[in-house]
Amino acid sequence: MKKNDARDLNLSLNPAELKKLYRIQSYKHGAAIAFNWIVIALTIWLCVTYFNPFLYILAIIIIGARQHALAILMHDATHYRFLKNKKWNDIMTNVLTTYFLFTSIEKYRQNHLRHHRHLNTEDDPDWIAKLGRQEFTFPKTKKEFLITLLSYFSLYMGVRDAIWIIHRFSVPKGDKKVFHQAENTPLKITFYVTLAILLTVLGLWSTFFFYWIIPYFSTFFMFQYIRSVAEHFGDLEYDDLLGSTRTVIKINPIERFFLAPHNVGYHLEHHLYPAVPFYHLPSLHKQLMANEPYAENAHLTSGYIGGLLNELSR
Secondary structure, three states: OOOOOHHHHOOOOOHHHHHHHOOOOHHHHHHHHHHHHHHHHHHHHHHHHOOOHHHHHHHHHHHHHHHHHHHHHHHHHHOOOOOOOHHHHHHHHHHHHHHHHOOOHHHHHHHHHHHHHOOOOOOOHHHHHHOOOHHHOOOEOHHHHHHHHHHHHHOHHHHHHHHHHHHHOOOOOOOOOOOOOOOOHHHHHHHHHHHHHHHHHOOOHHHHHHHHHHHHHHHHHHHHHHHHHHHHOOOOOOOOHHHHOOEEEOOOHHHHHHOOHHHOOEHHHHHHOOOOOHHHHHHHHHHHHOOHHHHHHOOEEEHHHHHHHHHHEO
């Protein structure tokens, strides 16, 4: 049987040190949310003020990267790593991140927890949805992979992925084992009505379209695709957990900003210990590297542009 849990791998971490890594520091999560929104706001202001086509393309890339970063923080909150109060964890995450990405933490959670519980099996909704799809079939030539990435700028790929996600996030009928949590419908309606009123009163519908919707259906989903590939596809061995997902190390600042925000590259560590918040993942990785079974068998890739691209291509 494939080992999907750290307890099955005999990883001898110091319990006291591990307990420290579980500690929630909400201000770090909140500061990360604020940072992303500040970058988005500054990018929009600069592009509107000094507009030219090349600056607009750069703005689309930067905003999509920060939308993706907000999704990473939503992911952490899905494991209740934002606020200790679970109710407010979900409310604040929905209002500050998830509703802006046109979904809800409740919908994402039921999908994501099934992914953790049934990693890379027929009961894993992410694995089944992607298995056999051309864009998730590797190896590819570097040219083929680049063409796939550039195709997201047509918006078609993003719209298709958005529709695809709606299907993936639906609760399977008759599946009583799946985690299901009802959405906060009053909060959701209030949010979107308020947003629509503000955009109308302030005359910002066109700004919202060109600086949020366009990046969302292009570069946001492009970065989501890159992350998905980095985490579970390519040159991996799926017979146990240490080989069935990838941690990307030695990331340069550009890769960190655009491809791996908020320590998302430490994905194997996250699957082993999903209760560890993103800001403690580097420390968790350091502790695991002192553990012989992990250091010898974990799938570690050096960099995205270099290491990951070489693992995906032929």
